[in-house]
Amino acid sequence: MRILWALARNTFVEALRDKVFYLLLGFGAFLFSASRLLAPLALGEERRVTLDVGLAAISLFGCLITIFVGHQMIFREVERKTLYFLFSRPIHRAHFVWGKFCGLASVLAVSLVVMGALLVLVLKISGYPVDASIVQALVLAFFGLMILAAIAVLIAAFTTPVLAGLLTLAAYVVGHGSGDLFWLLERTGSPGAAALVRTLGWILPRLDLYSEMLPVLDGSGWTPIQMGWCVLYALLYGGACLCLATVVLQRREFTL
Amino acid sequence: MEYLVALEGIEKTYRPGLFQKRVRALDGLTLRVERGECYGFLGVNGAGKTTTFKVLLGLLRTDAGRGELLGAPLGNRTVRRRLGFLPELPAYYPHLTGAEVLRFARDLSGVPRDDAADRRLFEELGIGVAADRRVRRLSKGQLQRVGLAQCLVHEPELLILDEPMSGLDPIARGLVKDRLRRERAAGRTLLLSTHVLADVENLVDRVGLLASGKLALEERADALLASNTREVVITGEGAVSEEVVADIPGASWRAGTAGWTVSLEHPAPLQVDACVRRLVRAGATIHGLETRRDDLETIFIDRIRREEQA
Structure with missing residues (x-):
């Protein structure tokens, strides 16, 4: 546990030093500008637009932070030879993978708290009500980003930084479109398509589940069971990705 | 006789790519380092010294042969708690200070933190200033000594040092050599690679020359020094x-x-x-x-x- 904590803390501090949180400033500026520019055009739906833009921006900036921190997290250790420092000690490859993931998860957690607070601040300043569904949406966004972070670690375990960045972005895009893809395939009525849906259902990340807007826009929120399923799915999918990343690293040789 | 490093017939070939020539780095290497001895591991560039160290650390898998490190098969994680390793041209996280590197090393090795002992170690190695300075601002020689410090903090039984004197000025060289002598006197086993005779004089018990991936010669250091x-x-x-x-x-x-x-x-x-x-x-x-x-x-x-x- 101490090893895991030490690795996670190092990843977190390194991300801070890489000035990843500058992205949060970008988020703040974007949010305030968007709410000021778009809300007046919404004709009575100003709160809805602010929330919609705010939550979408949180998801997008979370994705950017994941890519920024995750794309070279393993490559860099190899490139600058710090792996010698780590692997000459009693560290299992799983420690390394989970330590990196926990560090990235901490960065995302802090970012989400800051972005969520900024969103609430904008809503308050604009005089719109703030309810518990917004907190639920932020919690779900966090677990959605956990899935993306686990995918980023898995991809980083076997590829170059540029490819890792592109593939993580692709996973984000595909993950958010996977619900629509399944919906379309199911409606074709073909048995082949149904089999394809079942197969893809196991492979593609269902990130769309974590970015639903309706429950927060109408204030109805999510039931505890819905939240529980989403959290469970994130834990299982993320856990599977990290186990796979451990296997990949276990088999990988480091020529340095 | 107890061997802390025992390699037998180790073979390793690098396969860089589909259309690139394979490189045979180790070709039946047999190497034994006894407990308590200081072994000088020599060889020209590309002889396979670093590959040997990578094999010992479990960073590379062997194609053939078998080996043990600290009495356990190669790749065993837990025995690395008793190992200190200094790579050639060591690199650490640039955002950490020297003291933070040692704290991190202690955390990863599972030994309690001891900032006072770490500072003493830095002072002994002549780099007291490195404790509060970020790694990216350290000179090559200072970094080399931070590297030595990080592999000593957990008091390992076996020290594997790849070119430990590299980049050091004569004063630093003396300090490091003194420290290594003390480690040896304390009963630690040392396996160190070097090119420079003065580095290993009065320090190593045996020397072995690695040539084309195998041990070409092995001799007691005192006999060698007397004849050269x-x-x-x-x-x-x-x-x-x-x-x-x-x-x-x-x-x-x-x-x-x-x-x-x-x-x-x-x-x-x-x-x-x-x-x-x-x-x-x-x-x-x-x-x-x-x-x-x-x-x-x-x-x-x-x-x-x-x-x-x-």
Whole structure:
């Protein structure tokens, strides 16, 4: 546990030093500008637009932070030879993978708290009500980003930084479109398509589940069971990705 | 006899890519390092020294052969708690200070933090300033010593050091050498690679030369050092002429701007002593005596050539 904590803390501090949180400033500026520019055009739906833009921006900036921190997290250790420092000690490859993931998860957690607070601040300043569904949406966004972070670690375990960045972005895009893809395939009525849906259902990340807007826009929120399923799915999918990343690293040789 | 490093018939070939030539880095390497000894691991660039260390750390898998590190099969994670490793050109996280590197090293090795001991260690190695300075602002020599410190903090049984004197100035070299002597006196086992004879003089018990991925020669260091003096140069002044040393085999006299120089090539045992006595008796004042030796690689390569010719 101490090893895991030490690795996670190092990843977190390194991300801070890489000035990843500058992205949060970008988020703040974007949010305030968007709410000021778009809300007046919404004709009575100003709160809805602010929330919609705010939550979408949180998801997008979370994705950017994941890519920024995750794309070279393993490559860099190899490139600058710090792996010698780590692997000459009693560290299992799983420690390394989970330590990196926990560090990235901490960065995302802090970012989400800051972005969520900024969103609430904008809503308050604009005089719109703030309810518990917004907190639920932020919690779900966090677990959605956990899935993306686990995918980023898995991809980083076997590829170059540029490819890792592109593939993580692709996973984000595909993950958010996977619900629509399944919906379309199911409606074709073909048995082949149904089999394809079942197969893809196991492979593609269902990130769309974590970015639903309706429950927060109408204030109805999510039931505890819905939240529980989403959290469970994130834990299982993320856990599977990290186990796979451990296997990949276990088999990988480091020529340095 | 207990071996902390035991490699037998290790083979490793790098496969860089589909259309690139394979590189055979280790070709049946057999290497044994006894508990408590200091082993000098020598070899020219590309001989396979670093590959051997990577195999020992479990960063590379072997194609053939078997090995043990600290009594456990290669790749065993838990025994690395008893291992300290200094890579050639060590690199650490640039955002950490020297003290933070040691704290991180302690956390990863599962030993309690001890900032006071870490600072003492830095002071001993002559880099007290590195404790509060970020790694990216340290010089090469300072970084090298931070590297040595990080592999000592958990008091390992075995130290594997890849070119430990690399990038060090003469003072730092002395400090590091003293520290390594103390580690050896404390019963630790050292496996170190180097090119420089002076680095391993009075430190290593055995030396082995790695050539083309296998151990070409292995010998006790004291025997080797006794046989490799190329030249002894005596400088001094006073009424000494060429005739004084004329009958000493291999000796030559040369006048200099401030005195003279006597060179003894490949001197036999006691020949230096006899020469100095004769010079003093003739009224000379000796200013200096310098022993010039071949570096270990040269000696070993020379030995290999001689053996091939024989």
